[in-house]
Amino acid sequence: MSEKVDVSQFDTAQIVADDKRHFHHPFQLIDLMREEGEGALPFFKADGCYLWDTNGNKYFDAVGGMWCTNVGASREEIARVMYEETMKASYINPFVDMTHPSGVALAKKLAELTPGDLNHTLFTVSGSTATDDAYRLAVAYHRCRDNFNKTQVLSRNKAFHGSTFLTQSFCGKANEKPEYFNFLTDMVHFVSAPNSYREGAGKTPEEFKAELLQEFEDKILEVGADNIACHYAEPVYGGGGCFVPPEGYHKGIIDLCHKYDILYISDEVVTAFGRLGHFFASEDRFGIVPDIITAAKGLTSGYIPMGACIFSDRIYDVLASEEGRFTIVGSTYTAHPVAAAVALKNIEIIERENLLEHVLEIGPYFQKQLNTLKDLDIVGDVRGSHFMQCVEFVKNKESKEIFPDEFDIGKRVSLHADSLGLIVRPLINLNIMSPALTMTKEEVDFVVSALRKAIELTQDDLREMGEL
Numbered sequence: 001m002s003e004k005v006d007v008s009q010f011d012t013a014q015i016v017a018d019d020k021r022h023f024h025h026p027f028q029l030i031d032l033m034r035e036e037g038e039g040a041l042p043f044f045k046a047d048g049c050y051l052w053d054t055n056g057n058k059y060f061d062a063v064g065g066m067w068c069t070n071v072g073a074s075r076e077e078i079a080r081v082m083y084e085e086t087m088k089a090s091y092i093n094p095f096v097d098m099t100h101p102s103g104v105a106l107a108k109k110l111a112e113l114t115p116g117d118l119n120h121t122l123f124t125v126s127g128s129t130a131t132d133d134a135y136r137l138a139v140a141y142h143r144c145r146d147n148f149n150k151t152q153v154l155s156r157n158k159a160f161h162g163s164t165f166l167t168q169s170f171c172g173k174a175n176e177k178p179e180y181f182n183f184l185t186d187m188v189h190f191v192s193a194p195n196s197y198r199e200g201a202g203k204t205p206e207e208f209k210a211e212l213l214q215e216f217e218d219k220i221l222e223v224g225a226d227n228i229a230c231h232y233a234e235p236v237y238g239g240g241g242c243f244v245p246p247e248g249y250h251k252g253i254i255d256l257c258h259k260y261d262i263l264y265i266s267d268e269v270v271t272a273f274g275r276l277g278h279f280f281a282s283e284d285r286f287g288i289v290p291d292i293i294t295a296a297k298g299l300t301s302g303y304i305p306m307g308a309c310i311f312s313d314r315i316y317d318v319l320a321s322e323e324g325r326f327t328i329v330g331s332t333y334t335a336h337p338v339a340a341a342v343a344l345k346n347i348e349i350i351e352r353e354n355l356l357e358h359v360l361e362i363g364p365y366f367q368k369q370l371n372t373l374k375d376l377d378i379v380g381d382v383r384g385s386h387f388m389q390c391v392e393f394v395k396n397k398e399s400k401e402i403f404p405d406e407f408d409i410g411k412r413v414s415l416h417a418d419s420l421g422l423i424v425r426p427l428i429n430l431n432i433m434s435p436a437l438t439m440t441k442e443e444v445d446f447v448v449s450a451l452r453k454a455i456e457l458t459q460d461d462l463r464e465m466g467e468l
Helices: 012-022 030-034 076-089 101-113 127-143 165-170 205-223 249-259 313-319 337-352 355-375 409-419 441-465
Strands: 043-047 050-053 058-061 120-124 152-156 188-191 228-233 263-267 292-295 307-311 379-385 388-393 425-427 430-433
Touching: 058 441, 076 337, 101 120, 101 307, 101 337, 120 127, 120 313, 127 165, 127 228, 127 263, 127 292, 127 307, 127 313, 152 205, 188 205, 205 249, 228 249, 249 263, 337 355, 355 379, 355 388, 355 441, 388 409, 388 441, 409 425, 409 430, 409 441
Parallel strands: 152 188, 152 228, 228 263, 263 292
Antiparallel strands: 043 050, 050 058, 120 307, 292 307, 379 388, 388 430, 425 430
């Protein structure tokens, strides 16, 4: 993919060398930064669904930044709002008895968009911190009702809920819990992922759902309902592999949570603000009203950091039932006025341009076209929903044997995709895609065509190596 841009001001080799020496990236493979040769790929320009590197190459960003560029990159009207709000109020203290119009307007708007009685928002700076605060609110809720033992958490295998010390402990991805980092282990309990391709193989959706619900209730009884504060669940898995649960699964889980007085926290950090064709997927897609919803990413479409922990009247009323209580959550940048103004403009764009309807129209086409890749030798599964999609690679289609982790098959495919002008996100044996909500049918066709070619080139490499 080529388009003329001026890159004369960049020395790519020097940028890469300085990056290796000074810029430590999230989830960085540390030893690779010490090796000679290729490093990170430097980008300097983003527009809509596209990125340009410092060598002038253009790419379609099928990852959508990090699940976050929902309305597309570099919109002038958002930049203008950032400037205007900065010149008006670059910072206002959000603590206790001070507020500002942008923050209030955003909190009110979120109350309108969220389901049920989720009318209260605690703003944060990321999805991880929103999810962290959700746990603290859940425990406080139970303690204010004299349930002091309800501090433990139910999570799911392969789930991702953040990268703070607390929320990373809630994650169920074993490969992201190396032994040289410390995690909480005695307060978090895991149940199976709703992975229909593997655990659900050979079962009807109803059978698989019943099995998952029974396992969940068995885990509650094993741990003791009086010890469990909350359950975390992504409506559709994000980085764990885009698992879509069987119909009625979330409804069955939340019913069990209510039965045993466990708060249900819907982690919509990825799914909210249009990725599944709704502002929030919990009720509109899955028919549930959680006790707490966490959001970030698409809240500002990645233009500026912001997260939100949105909780119910029921929780608020309990916390407020005794005089003198206060919330010891929040930070300096809670509800930053510039971030709040950006979020409001972002929501306005989604509504004005009918992006939710667009995703509902284009999403099934994206899924259908990606499913054509199943004829390729190493494609085991294609799954996801609308603008959250995943391709899983296997060494053997019949046994579903995967390539060894160190083989990093997803990365091998993504490197070929890079050379074809397509960015996908490699996660060991997966390629994940979460493009901007503006993606067109023509762009879907390019993504699928380029990804097919990248997989075919990878298969050629594997045959030369005697691995296929």
